[in-house]
Amino acid sequence: QIRELDSILAELKGLKRGRLNIAVVSTANYFAPQLLAEFCSQYPEIKVSLNVGNRESVLKQLHDNEIDLAILGRPPKGIEVEAHPFMENRIVIIAAGNSPYASESAIPPTRFQDETFIMREQGSGTRIATEEFFAAHHVRIKTGMEMSTNESVKQAVQAGMGLGVLSLDTVMLEVETGRLVVLDVQGFPIIRHWYIVHRESKRLSGVAAAFKKFLISK
Template sequence: MDQHLVVFKEVAVRKSFSRTAEALHMSQPAVSQYIASLEKELGVRLLERSNKFVELNKAGKIVYQYSQQILRSYDQMQILVSDLQNDPSGELKIGASYTIGEYLLPKLLAELQERYPQIVPEVTIGNTDEIGSQLLHHEIDIGLIEGNYSHQQFSVEQFSTDKMYIIAAKRQPYKVEEEVSIEDLEKETWIIRESGSGTRKVLENFFEKHCLHPKRVLTFGSTQTIKEGVEAGLGISLLSDLTFAKEIQLNKVQKLIIDGTPIKRKFSIIKNHHEFHPKALQVFEELVKQKI
């Protein structure tokens, strides 16, 4: 691996020769020498220096972009060569949207650790758009998302079907056996997820399909907060049945009978499909398909 690129990348990120030297356990003059050598080789200055900071110039930004790709490819090469002789191991960066990450992923990770203890999972949970963006920028290795997210760089494969219901507090004046009209739903306060959420997109489609315009909408950033709001009688919401099974058992919320529900949506695996994938990613993907 080209040590010049390693040093350059660290300087670009840390914006300091001294902090780079400390991080790489090198002397500051050695860091300066590596940068000077790289600039000489390329025939152009890469950094703008002052007493207080180091910044990438236009050429530096180009080199930084490619250095990330080169170093990532080198790391991937090492992993794939190691995979030929060893059991699945190493760090696996997993991204999951909230419903999957909070209600399905923990059991999958427990199974993964039991079968392959040498794999070290690192988990990021966000909304569907955030997970897609992180995969696009190679911040994660694989994503598990709800709803749809397409990009020419990705392969997308469905691994499960989710069922979504409109729920209300148990104490609200709805009878379990009676269908609730769209007109009644329109009078309710709706508690919804933030923009970019797969759950939010499904609900917006439901509103559009039924020409439903709620009198009041509250936006919350987590499923748990929404459930607590519904339970407290703050409003109604549309959620996956995975998320409120305990609340149903405890008789705290109820599913409303509404035409067009339950709403079904896809749970999908997304990954960069023009890349070689290490054993750790492959076995995790197979586990997801087998267990769900």
């Protein structure tokens, strides 16, 4: 009740003050801080709490009503939410910079039959998209290792332990420096969207409503 009163007072002060509690999946952490910095430059006295975790932990915070907003790669099922897309999420196949696949173009998905992939954990949005894609093309891939973070996936792929599938947002630096390469595969990139999500029944504070509007209007 005290927090809600603070939010109402912040609204009356024209968003000069207030607090935003937001949780993002780990992949979104590659761009969320920049968006928050841009938003906070307009409202410098606003306080922000940014929680970064895997999809399961973010969904738990959303379910338990511990946060104002969440950024997810796909809206959850089983929770009544409002979800609005605000930015493209391009999912790509990556390989080590010296991979023989690097020089090929328009690689058919069937070339990856029984190929070893370094995968994110079960339930990850990226993993779900990957498994759906290859299942639709009747291609069986092998999970060489299962990683809980994007950084671990990138390190394993750089070491030549297998291919990986990640959001393009997470690999830009490694691609620019030649440590990783984005493969030219038919059907890729998989185009998804990032969503700003909140509980359907939640009364958003002025700060949270303003940040939601800020993202959707970009």
